[in-house]
Amino acid sequence: MKILKLAAMLLPILFSAGLAVAAPGGAGHSHAGFSAGEPGNPKKPFRVVEVRMHEDDGKMGYTPENLTIKRGEQIKFVISNGGELKHEFILASEKDNLKHAELMKKYPEMEHDDPNAKSLEPKAKSEILWRFSKRGTFEYSCLIPGHREAGMTGKITVK
Numbered sequence: 001m002k003i004l005k006l007a008a009m010l011l012p013i014l015f016s017a018g019l020a021v022a023a024p025g026g027a028g029h030s031h032a033g034f035s036a037g038e039p040g041n042p043k044k045p046f047r048v049v050e051v052r053m054h055e056d057d058g059k060m061g062y063t064p065e066n067l068t069i070k071r072g073e074q075i076k077f078v079i080s081n082g083g084e085l086k087h088e089f090i091l092a093s094e095k096d097n098l099k100h101a102e103l104m105k106k107y108p109e110m111e112h113d114d115p116n117a118k119s120l121e122p123k124a125k126s127e128i129l130w131r132f133s134k135r136g137t138f139e140y141s142c143l144i145p146g147h148r149e150a151g152m153t154g155k156i157t158v159k
Contacts, residue, residue: 035093036138036156039115040129046074051154053080053087053120053142060087060150062140067156069132077128077140081120087152088142090117091130097141097148104143132158 040046052063060083069075079089090097090112104110112119118126132138135158142152 034116035096035134036091036116037130037132037134037158040074040076040131042129044074046076046129048076048078050078050080051089051140052082053089053152055083055085055150058150060085060142060147060152062089062152062154065154067154069156069158071132071135071158074129074131077130078125079118079120079127080125081122084122085147086119086121086144087147088112088117088119088144089126089128089140090143091128091140091156092116092138094137094139097139097143097153101141101143101145101148105145108145132156134158 049064049067054061054063067075077089077091081087090100092100116128116130118128120126138156138158140154140156141148
């Protein structure tokens with residue numbers, strides 16, 4: 001019963017933060033809940049971008065730190081955790097990531113395996129295929145408490 005109460009409390013927050021798991025839908029179905037675009041279509045062309053998570057000299061971060069993407073372009077993020085700590089890659093607007101970061105402080109054990117988010121153990125790899133359907137500035141960030149503050153953000157400019 002505790003789990004159901006927790007789920008009932010968290011689901012509205014997760015949906016509003018753009019971290020909802022996309023489910024198949026019929027005509028008119030959209031992924032309007034994602035602030036940075038929508039899950040990609042593997043049957044359509046995409047560009048591969050490798051992103052490495054790391055801790056170096058007391059600073060955490062991503063390589064590359066900045067990306068420029070064309071609106072409508074699909075990117076397959078090949079994400080690797082080259083660090084010694086668990087990290088995350090959460091793709092959203094800065095506003096949504098900051099909102100979700102506050103939730104993570106309350107529930108630091110939260111795991112992410114969503115169309116726009118992955119949690120990775122040290123030396124692990126994962127992929128996200130994403131279509132950037134909106135112009136603007138977005139980010140990828142690690143929302144494990146303290147990691148964002150230690151430098152784990154990357155900027156995406158969609159033109």
